[in-house]
Amino acid sequence: xxxxxxxxxxxxxxxxxxxxxxxxxxxxxxxxxxxxxxxxxxxxxxxxxxxxxxxxxxxxxxxxxxxxxxxxxxxxxxxxxxxxxxxxxxxxxxxxxxxxxxxxxxxxxxxxxxxxxxxxxxxxxxxxxxxxxxxxxxxxxxxxxxxxxxxxxxxxxxxxxxxxxxxxxxxxxxxxxxxxxxxxxxxxxxxxxxxxxxxxxxxxxxxxxxxxxxxxxxxxxxxxxxxxxxxxxxxxxxxxxxxxxxxxxxxxxxxxxxxxxxxxxxxxxxxxxxxxxxxxxxxxxxxxxxxxxxxxxxxxxxxxxxxxxxxxxxxxxxxxxxxxxxxxxxxxxxxxxxxxxxxxxxxxxxxxxxxxxxxxxxxxxxxxxxxxxxxxxxxxxxxxxxxxxxxxxxxxxxxxxxxxxxxxxxxxxxxxxxxxxxxxxxxxxxxxxxxxxxxxxxxxxxxxxxxxxxxxxxxxxxxxxxxxxxxxxxxxxxxxxxxxxxxxxxxxxxxxxxxxxxxxxxx
Amino acid sequence: xxxxxxxxxxxxxxxxxxxxxxxxxxxxxxxxxxxxxxxxxxxxxxxxxxxxxxxxxxxxxxxxxxxxxxxxxxxxxxxxxxxxxxxxxxxxxxxxxxxxxxxxxxxxxxxx
Numbered sequence: 001x002x003x004x005x006x007x008x009x010x011x012x013x014x015x016x017x018x019x020x021x022x023x024x025x026x027x028x029x030x031x032x033x034x035x036x037x038x039x040x041x042x043x044x045x046x047x048x049x050x051x052x053x054x055x056x057x058x059x060x061x062x063x064x065x066x067x068x069x070x071x072x073x074x075x076x077x078x079x080x081x082x083x084x085x086x087x088x089x090x091x092x093x094x095x096x097x098x099x100x101x102x103x104x105x106x107x108x109x110x111x112x113x114x115x116x117x118x119x120x121x122x123x124x125x126x127x128x129x130x131x132x133x134x135x136x137x138x139x140x141x142x143x144x145x146x147x148x149x150x151x152x153x154x155x156x157x158x159x160x161x162x163x164x165x166x167x168x169x170x171x172x173x174x175x176x177x178x179x180x181x182x183x184x185x186x187x188x189x190x191x192x193x194x195x196x197x198x199x200x201x202x203x204x205x206x207x208x209x210x211x212x213x214x215x216x217x218x219x220x221x222x223x224x225x226x227x228x229x230x231x232x233x234x235x236x237x238x239x240x241x242x243x244x245x246x247x248x249x250x251x252x253x254x255x256x257x258x259x260x261x262x263x264x265x266x267x268x269x270x271x272x273x274x275x276x277x278x279x280x281x282x283x284x285x286x287x288x289x290x291x292x293x294x295x296x297x298x299x300x301x302x303x304x305x306x307x308x309x310x311x312x313x314x315x316x317x318x319x320x321x322x323x324x325x326x327x328x329x330x331x332x333x334x335x336x337x338x339x340x341x342x343x344x345x346x347x348x349x350x351x352x353x354x355x356x357x358x359x360x361x362x363x364x365x366x367x368x369x370x371x372x373x374x375x376x377x378x379x380x381x382x383x384x385x386x387x388x389x390x391x392x393x394x395x396x397x398x399x400x401x402x403x404x405x406x407x408x409x410x411x412x413x414x415x416x417x418x419x420x421x422x423x424x425x426x427x428x429x430x431x432x433x434x435x436x437x438x439x440x441x442x443x444x445x446x447x448x449x450x451x452x453x454x455x456x457x458x459x460x461x462x463x464x465x466x467x468x469x470x471x472x473x474x475x476x477x478x479x480x481x482x483x484x485x486x487x488x489x490x491x492x493x494x495x496x497x498x499x500x501x502x503x504x505x506x507x
Numbered sequence: 508x509x510x511x512x513x514x515x516x517x518x519x520x521x522x523x524x525x526x527x528x529x530x531x532x533x534x535x536x537x538x539x540x541x542x543x544x545x546x547x548x549x550x551x552x553x554x555x556x557x558x559x560x561x562x563x564x565x566x567x568x569x570x571x572x573x574x575x576x577x578x579x580x581x582x583x584x585x586x587x588x589x590x591x592x593x594x595x596x597x598x599x600x601x602x603x604x605x606x607x608x609x610x611x612x613x614x615x616x617x618x619x
Binding site: 326327328329372373374375377395396397398399415416417418421422445497 | 529537562563564566567568570571574575598599600601603604
């Protein structure tokens with residue numbers, strides 16, 4: 001279990017070349033470069049030429065130097081022995097192959113291929129230079145302090161599942177061969193995994209394992225791991241090849257990480273845009289004709305999706321449901337809760353129960369389906385254009401107001417608790433008689449709690465005086481002017497709330 | 508938002524500070540409150556005297572704190588709610604659900 005290769009890394013063959021190399025300097029021989037070894041062979045061939053020259057000369061001289069002949073034959077036989085020559089050619093081929101595959105990998109890496117393709121290429125190409133039965137690419141998730149599997153080859157399905165499960169349960173840095181390599185940044189060669197207690201068995205038949213760290217700008221980001229079904233299957237040369245490949249894997253993994261983040265955020269963006277479109281479709285696009293009443297409303301979500309809601313729900317020829325609501329929080333969670341509230345309110349309002357019964361039912365439904373900390377504040381009422389009555393109940397919402405022709409104000413506060421937080425809530429309702437010139441104004445706290453750069457609030461007084469000022473304008477124009485002035489008031493980079501306002505005028 | 512936990516006459520007093528607007532700090536506080544409830548503390552007080560501001564998520568936190576306490580047979584009372592928070596409780600009608608006291612001592616006394 002030495003971290004480096006054992007000395008007997010080469011095969012047991014006893015070719016001339018190997019004998020030569022080992023005879024010269026056993027310790028440095030295995031590290032002798034291919035060029036050095038070729039040079040030694042050249043020297044041997046020179047010796048052969050020399051011997052043959054001397055042999056020919058002695059024959060011409062009529063002498064038979066048997067010692068010389070024996071020596072020549074020995075050297076000649078061994079020098080041309082297939083194995084030795086083949087070994088040399090294998091080395092040449094392997095070197096050429098490795099250079100070519102490295103070039104292919106570089107090209108793949110610089111193209112825009114998917115990460116899985118690139119990692120597959122790395123392992124496939126590695127197979128052409130190193131003989132292995134299984135391989136894996138592992139990455140270190142620093143945030144979680146855990147290792148993750150990025151790619152496995154050579155594993156049976158059941159073995160793959162077993163390993164994935166082990167990693168899901170959490171393989172920490174320092175755990176197993178791969179975890180140790182990632183912790184120390186040093187390669188490990190295990191000629192016999194059965195003797196290494198760190199080895200996490202997942203694959204049938206593995207006997208030796210070679211793992212190297214994957215480095216990126218000097219930092220260990222993962223490990224590349226090879227397994228073989230033979231003992232002592234890897235050489236020092238394999239270690240060098242694996243290290244070269246792991247450097248490429250580092251670059252690929254880095255790119256993969258960036259790609260995944262980009263893809264993820266693009267998907268999120270697409271989904272939020274879709275949510276925005278769906279949500280926008282919930283709001284009335286065109287305010288219904290409901291003479292002699294002039295209706296209008298507007299909504300500005302603070303982020304792409306919001307938690308405010310307003311609606312005009314035609315119930316009968318003479319009755320129009322009017323709703324304004326604000327759900328807890330902002331963003332997607334709020335939007336989902338809002339969709340739920342809207343669906344429920346619309347269904348219940350069509351049944352034409354009393355307003356208080358509708359709110360009780362909506363409350364119970366929301367209570368059953370929502371998280372305990374989320375709720376909705378809302379006002380729901382029914383405008384009866386025949387009898388000019390507005391029956392409403394206020395469920396914990398900022399009170400709407402009625403402004404009469406003389407400018408006096410009346411708050412619509414009758415109702416009960418906000419919706420969805422507690423079960424079995426009873427609501428009170430009341431009906432007000434409307435007079436020509438009356439204006440009903442509904443809003444969310446995004447209007448009254450808008451802050452300017454000095455930290456002062458837009459406030460309810462500013463809203464009521466604005467309505468008084470704009471009272472002769474059509475409802476649509478009033479709504480537009482009010483939201484404009486809130487936007488102008490508001491500090492540009494302040495934390496903004498969803499903003500909703502709707503107006504009913506008895507013309 | 509910050510909070511500190513104290514004990515007064517055997518009653519747990521959580522003093523909340525700053526802006527209460529949901530997020531991870533709120534979740535952390537709620538976990539702390541759950542721990543107290545699980546440990547058998549059934550009389551809890553939230554001291555809101557140092558709370559600068561509260562949005563709807565903050566109200567959500569008060570509601571879930573109350574629900575957690577009541578589900579285990581306990582009671583949670585509010586103390587020293589500022590005018591701003593009081594008006595929020597009035598608008599949302601949560602004042603019909605929460606018992607509020609002008610001082611922590613009064614809230615403690617009300618448990619006896």
